[in-house]
Amino acid sequence: MRVSCIIPAYNEAATIAGVIKAVRLSPHVDEVLVVSDGSSDGTASLAALAGADEVIVLARNGGKGRAVLEALPRASGEVILLIDGDLRGLEPAHIDALVSPVLEGRAEMALGLFADDRLHRLLRPLSGQRAVLRGLLSSVHQLERTGFGLEMALQEHARRRGLRIARVLWHGVGHRSKGAKYGPVDGVRRKFRATSDLARQAGAMLASRRPSRKRVLPTAALVMSVLAIFEVGVPMVFPKHATARAFPRVPPPAADDRLLVVVAHPDDETIGAGGLIAEARRAGARVTVAVVTNGDSNRLSAAVLSHTIRPRAAQHELEGRVRQQETRAALARLGVPSADIVFMGFPDRALDQVRHSETPVRSPFTGFDRVEYADVLSPGRPYTRSALLALVRAVMADVRPTAIVTHLPFDRHADHRAVASLVAEVRGDIPVYGFLVHAAGFPRPLRFSPRDPLVPSAKAAALAEWMWMRHDVPPDLLAVKQAALNEYRSQIVTPYLRLLLAAFVRTNELFAVPVR
DSSP: OOOOEEESSSSSSTTTTHHHHHHHTOOOOOEEEEEEHHHHHHHHHHHHHHOOOOEEEESOOOOHHHHHHHGGGGOOOOEEOOOOOOOSSSOOEEEEEHHHHHTSSSSSSSEEEEETOOHHHHHHGGEEEEEEEEEHTSSSTGGGGGGGGGGHHHHHHHHTTTTEEEEESSSOOOHHHHHOOOOOOHHHHHHHHHHHHHHHHHHHHHHHHHOOOOHHHHHHHHHHHHHHHHIHHHHHHHHHHHHHHHSOOOOOOOOOOEEEEEEEEETTHHHHHHHHHHHHHTTOOOOEEEEOOOOOOOOHHHHHTTTTOOOHHHHHHHHHHHHHHHHHHHHHTOOOOGGEEEEEEOOOOOOOHTOSSOOOOTTTOOOOBBOOOSSSSSSSOOOSSSHHHHHHHHHHHHHHOOEEEEEHHHHSSHHHHHHHHHHHOOOOOOOEEEOSSSSSSSSSSSSTTTTOOOOOOHHHTTTTEEEEEEEEHHHHHHHHHHHHHOOOOOHTTHHHHHHHHHHEEEEEEEEEEEEO
């Protein structure tokens, strides 16, 4: 049987190309039709560039039911695959798993359910990811009037005909939130519109089951209220928790994984990924931590360590040696042996200069222009771009990582951005998960808040080229992460850094990956 994929899309320029790419790479899909449902951005043109067989442009936004109805006569397949245009994390394997039950005759309809979203699994009749026999879709009464209630209408139609429905769990897939797409005000308005369509469809379903109008209206109102609470109320009352749950999860580490964590300073690895490191080690994975600088530029820390008001080069060097010791102690708590910790000894607060220079850069704090620390990867290396790149490549060749964790290129700290750039040069095809430490409005609250989730700022969340993911930290490992952060005593003498380190003890860690 031929499979036609229909993708209704309204202003999905940020994600439509990635969705089409995943669908096109599935060997089961014969054609892809995109319906730009009144979009005012570049959805239509990007869909065409991404390889859609046909892009149908509607002048006004009429809802999913109308969009599907426009595409259905142009689709040639006996099986219709319905996919939302705002998905993140979609892979060809997800598509294969969804269409297989219908192609193999095990079901007349298959639902794709997000494994990482409990609410999505609970409200499975609302799933927009479906593979259905064409005849089932064509026989839905007044398809164009279902709006955002299309899925509920399909579910009810299949139930009344006694058809088989398969449920397929999708790991690592999620929707881009309406708030991120349309802004907080318009996002809420669109949620109410969707809720209204769902409630209207629920009322129609109940009316067909119960002849008494007096019993239908209260029940429909109840359905609408419940859906409104889930769709609108929860994100407004508990915005951070609702936002965090919406992010797909980072794939859990396995025993055969080799995780390479590359950071600019001692403590960055524990701040951004301490929970992930601890969980990887508990799973039996190898974790290697490469620290590019010794973090020897904190004047207050150097002054406290050396009991002097004006620390000089020798005191900053002492600070660098102490931070090496603190890193070993912190990572020991996370389960990383000392043999898997690599120090490079490059200059703190000067990595961006090093990244652009073949003339040795002199540290304004230690006075070094080459690696002078003991117990580092390669003593005596000059502070130059080629020397630093060679060290990063050497670590990569030794570890042969299955995944890399490092800084994001839009972190405020210049050293963090420099490390992100270096990793980007040598990563090849290895998956990279980036984390933020310094950013406007992040983290919030800036204090110890272990019951709260970690979520990006509104500005960071709106970056269309990045997909945010979460790693949930179990309570026992959260305590381990907190203990590891407390090993950085030289840093928590600084009031701001004390607050910053404590603010990353949260129910989850936050990572971002480029949108493909």
